[in-house]
Amino acid sequence: NAGVMQNPRHLVRRRGQEARLRCSPMKGHSHVYWYRQLPEEGLKFMVYLQKENIIDESGMPKERFSAEFPKEGPSILRIQQVVRGDSAAYFCASSRDSFYEQYFGPGTRLTVT
Amino acid sequence: AQSVTQLDSHVSVSEGTPVLLRCNYSSSYSPSLFWYVQHPNKGLQLLLKYTSAATLVKGINGFEAEFKKSETSFHLTKPSAHMSDAAEYFCVVRLFTGGGNKLTFGTGTQLKVEL
Numbered sequence: 001n002a003g004v005m006q007n008p009r010h011l012v013r014r015r016g017q018e019a020r021l022r023c024s025p026m027k028g029h030s031h032v033y034w035y036r037q038l039p040e041e042g043l044k045f046m047v048y049l050q051k052e053n054i055i056d057e058s059g060m061p062k063e064r065f066s067a068e069f070p071k072e073g074p075s076i077l078r079i080q081q082v083v084r085g086d087s088a089a090y091f092c093a094s095s096r097d098s099f100y101e102q103y104f105g106p107g108t109r110l111t112v113t
Numbered sequence: 114a115q116s117v118t119q120l121d122s123h124v125s126v127s128e129g130t131p132v133l134l135r136c137n138y139s140s141s142y143s144p145s146l147f148w149y150v151q152h153p154n155k156g157l158q159l160l161l162k163y164t165s166a167a168t169l170v171k172g173i174n175g176f177e178a179e180f181k182k183s184e185t186s187f188h189l190t191k192p193s194a195h196m197s198d199a200a201e202y203f204c205v206v207r208l209f210t211g212g213g214n215k216l217t218f219g220t221g222t223q224l225k226v227e228l
Contacts (some may be wrong), residue, residue, distance in 0.1 A: 041202070043218045048214075
């Protein structure tokens with residue numbers, strides 16, 4: 001039973017480019033969460049999605065960031081026009097429903113040069 | 114609002130000695146609390162969880178934590194540290210909101226284990 005999968009594991013982008021981070025939840029899980037970990041900090045909640053719906057995006061920056069979880073395929077976190085401050089580890093977690101614990105993927109480490 | 118405070122950013126112990134990582138929580142109602150561990154450049158692994166059942170919770174790798182409502186604490190302990198325990202540990206509180214749940218992380222405690 002594969003765990004939460006994220007790809008790519010490492011992503012390098014130049015300032016102004018777009019970054020697309022993918023997350024495939026565990027089998028049977030339909031709830032996906034995205035968190036960001038800045039250097040030397042804990043994880044901060046960004047967004048919570050169910051299939052085709054954004055449930056809570058209170059942690060998402062107002063501009064340049066978007067997330068989706070389509071009916072088919074992985075969840076995507078998209079960052080447009082990246083800046084150096086976007087350099088961080090982005091973790092995805094999934095759960096079976098809203099009351100079960102979250103299982104984390106290995107993260108995508110984004111470096112903006 | 115719910116939050117957790119990890120009282121030590123760094124803890125150093127000798128191999129074979131006890132480990133104590135401290136966490137205090139703030140919550141307006143009975144919280145769900147977790148400890149996660151993160152090894153360098155790896156993802157997060159759930160060590161243990163408290164969800165209003167037994168106050169002493171046993172986790173993986175010999176770790177345990179005790180929920181103390183009177184002290185609003187959820188400290189993580191292990192009787193004897195091993196070199197492989199060196200990692201970053203996060204105390205986490207779960208907030209139920211909008212039909213779902215999101216996790217609020219503490220700032221982390223870096224555990225160093227010396228020979």
